Amino acid sequence: MTKLFHPTILVVNDDGITAPGIKAMMHVMKEIGRVVVVAPDSPQSGMGHAITIGKPLRLDEVDLYEGIEMYRCSGTPVDCVKLAVTKIFKGKKPDLCVSGINHGLNNSINVLYSGTMSAAVEGAIESIPSIGYSLDDYNMDANFQHCLKYVKEIALQVLQNGMPTGTLLNVNFPNTANIKGIKICRQANAKWAEEFDQRVDPYKRPYYWLTGVFQNNDNGEDTDVWALDHHYASVVPVQFDMTAHHAIPVLHSWKFNV
Template sequence: MSKKPRILVVNDDGITAPGIKALIEVAKELGDVTVVAPDSPQSGMGHAITIGKPLRLDKVNLYEGVEMYKCSGTPVDCVKLAVNKVFKGQKPDLCISGINHGLNNSINVIYSGTMSAAVEGAIESIPSIGFSLDDYTWDANFEDCKKYIKEICLQVMKNGLQQGTLLNVNFPNNSQPIKGIKICRQANAKWAEDFEERQDPYKRNYYWLTGVFQNNDKGEDSDVWALNNHYVSVVPVQFDMTAHHAISSLNQWTFDV
């Protein structure tokens, strides 16, 4: 009898988030599931790791038939501990992160704890995917995502991913039916940020991050376009951040030292 694939499920919204419950339900159809997730929300943590204080890893029983651990650290800590302590160096066949409550398209991929967990999986040479839904509410409906998650996971397990590459998958909101899947590039879009200034009861100033998402990309092959037109966006992502195209230009510089 063939051995079932071993699937690591992680997230950044915390181990009790509805998004990870939906992802676990899909993963259970595909293989043996192990969950290592933060014990509290860790959104916007990016690729942060815990240094200088101990990490806690405690076994929990939330869903039947699933090995689960809550971690006191970041999403990246969760993947590192999973590989080193839970799987004991025997790496899983697939690492899936999410389903995030909120989009991780365009520039958001840099800040995302969801995507950073998937990136860490890819660094460990594990085929990895991050999933996010355009709904920030705690009671978001993830049902429409499930068949697409299953199909994308099956394709990755069948075809593999190039070394150093992972997938960033975003789902449009539930305002209308999903039209299908689009393979995309990351849009040229960013947050125009502002900091709202307020005062605490002691008259000390503090600041609350706000902003507006600005899309400067008119192309019809980007993740922003796909989501705005109600497609699932799939963007291949790499963690090699070298600007290879700039090397030849920089080699023309003359350094007077």
């Protein structure tokens, strides 16, 4: 590294402040610079870019790991980033924001639902170089050791090179001890085909449990799904500008009768 010798790194997640994934992340980031952790007080998976409105937020400093400044937040992952920037850093932004390591993949369409990725997106909105990391293992006893060298190397590259304006990285790791390397990818055209399993509670009232099957409709060998299936770490550059620029000329051809 040549640009930053001891950067300040904001660590966030959506699995909660006690999740093993964030513990692995903070210890890797501590090898790089000063770490400040701001994480939800409970799991917030699937929260997307939700923010808390209409009720108070709590932000309490906690002492869980020696030598690491940590705060527990009652809100969403995005709330964590917003509070960190305004109340902890007081406008002097960190050099890097890393989110994760998430228990479970956030590839393809999952990026839209992910609290992990939304926290990283919020960091990028604040002009902080940001990365979201996820592992293909939903188990709370997941072993992150095989991906930690990649977590560190990708973070170092972002710190050294910066990120193009308005972008961040979505990094996913396969659940294998033999990762072949890193693939720069595009997001696959893949989605969940959801179903709702209808059940009945003890009071004979129906309730629903979300289930589904992941469907890949993309045969490309340059996608995150392909990379993960072939035991590579996938790295997808993501932008928060959701404008479909290619559709603008099409809309200009429409004849609005008003």
